[in-house]
Amino acid sequence: MAAVDLSTHPGHLARRLQQAHTLLWTTMVSEETTSPQFAVLNALVEKPDIDQRTLSEHVHLDRSTIADLVARLGRRGLLERVRDPRDGRRNVLKLTDEGAAVHRKLVTRTARMNKVFLAPLDEGEQETLLRLIGRVADAAEELRG
Amino acid sequence: MAAVDLSTHPGHLARRLQQAHTLLWTTMVSEETTSPQFAVLNALVEKPDIDQRTLSEHVHLDRSTIADLVARLGRRGLLERVRDPRDGRRNVLKLTDEGAAVHRKLVTRTARMNKVFLAPLDEGEQETLLRLIGRVADAAEELRG
DNA sequence: AGGAAATAGTCAGTGCACTGAGCAACTCGC
DNA sequence: GCGAGTTGCTCAGTGCACTGACTATTTCCT
Numbered sequence: 001m002a003a004v005d006l007s008t009h010p011g012h013l014a015r016r017l018q019q020a021h022t023l024l025w026t027t028m029v030s031e032e033t034t035s036p037q038f039a040v041l042n043a044l045v046e047k048p049d050i051d052q053r054t055l056s057e058h059v060h061l062d063r064s065t066i067a068d069l070v071a072r073l074g075r076r077g078l079l080e081r082v083r084d085p086r087d088g089r090r091n092v093l094k095l096t097d098e099g100a101a102v103h104r105k106l107v108t109r110t111a112r113m114n115k116v117f118l119a120p121l122d123e124g125e126q127e128t129l130l131r132l133i134g135r136v137a138d139a140a141e142e143l144r145g
Numbered sequence: 146m147a148a149v150d151l152s153t154h155p156g157h158l159a160r161r162l163q164q165a166h167t168l169l170w171t172t173m174v175s176e177e178t179t180s181p182q183f184a185v186l187n188a189l190v191e192k193p194d195i196d197q198r199t200l201s202e203h204v205h206l207d208r209s210t211i212a213d214l215v216a217r218l219g220r221r222g223l224l225e226r227v228r229d230p231r232d233g234r235r236n237v238l239k240l241t242d243e244g245a246a247v248h249r250k251l252v253t254r255t256a257r258m259n260k261v262f263l264a265p266l267d268e269g270e271q272e273t274l275l276r277l278i279g280r281v282a283d284a285a286e287e288l289r290g
Numbered sequence: 291a292g293g294a295a296a297t298a299g300t301c302a303g304t305g306c307a308c309t310g311a312g313c314a315a316c317t318c319g320c
Numbered sequence: 321g322c323g324a325g326t327t328g329c330t331c332a333g334t335g336c337a338c339t340g341a342c343t344a345t346t347t348c349c350t
Contacts, residue, residue, distance in 0.1 A: 160306090160307095164307075164308090167307085167308080168308090171308090196298070196299095197298070197299070198297080198298060198299085208298075208299070208300090209299090209300080209301085211299095212299070212300065212301090232297095232298085233298095234297065234298040234299070235297095235298060235299085236298080236299070
């Protein structure tokens with residue numbers, strides 16, 4: 001069996017895309033706060049005081065990953081975990097002032113970075129790319145919702 | 146500062162795409178052999194007896210990651226690492242018969258999986274998606290080649 | 291030939307991401 | 321109101337992926 005051309009394999013391309021993104025992120029956005037961490041901060045700005053389960057659905061990460069991630073952000077003082085008095089299973093997540101400040105700073109930087117990242121495509125292509133990735137990801141998540 | 150819509154962020158979408166792909170891979174292709182591992186096997190079918198450095202360029206992974214990955218494949222008997230007698234720094238990688246057999250088996254399965262993965266898009270859109278991702282990834286890799 | 295620079299690989303450390311097992315707390319049905 | 325099932329979280333284990341520091345080998349320049 002001959003070798004296959006990986007440039008026609010969406011999984012391989014997805015990995016390369018994410019890898020390229022991570023590299024650009026650390027140089028243009030932040031060395032301390034990663035892209036998934038920003039996603040968590042952003043979700044907490046949008047919906048304050050949610051629990052980890054709800055958060056994990058919002059950012060599309062599983063509960064174990066969220067637990068690690070939130071613990072790291074907690075250690076850096078960007079958020080607090082408070083046991084829900086109404087429901088003792090839940091950790092209610094509260095963004096600290098510092099967490100909100102970090103989010104504010106990164107919002108502008110990510111916007112700048114996204115421009116650079118997508119610069120090789122014209123505006124129509126950029127819109128197409130985002131829409132097509134979204135459709136494939138949505139459909140796949142549907143399968144194992 | 147208000148929250149941002151992550152569905153317009155290519156990095157977030159890239160992560161979701163890769164995540165969806167990984168999930169489908171483990172159910173449709175293999176539970177033991179991951180997609181990056183398949184990329185390595187495939188590279189060794191295409192170019193036998195290369196060293197880890199060359200391999201890392203082919204599959205777009207850095208040398209530490211390759212070392213781990215190759216060690217795992219070696220432990221499973223899918224390849225062998227031989228010190229190059231011509232150049233004592235190099236590990237020459239040799240696919241075993243079993244490694245070649247695993248590759249053969251996975252080639253057909255990945256083809257099937259890619260079809261399912263991209264099924265939400267029509268044929269033209271599929272081609273567009275792969276091409277656009279490729280261009281963005283290539284350009285970003287160019288920056289820090 | 292002999293020392294400086296480049297190259298291949300390893301190792302430690304950090305972070306993302308998943309599964310599967312297990313625990314504590316809540317809800318529902320009777 | 322009590323037991324069964326569900327839900328939220330944690331923990332251990334594995335694998336991907338990077339940086340930065342280090343070792344060993346080769347190459348290149350004088």
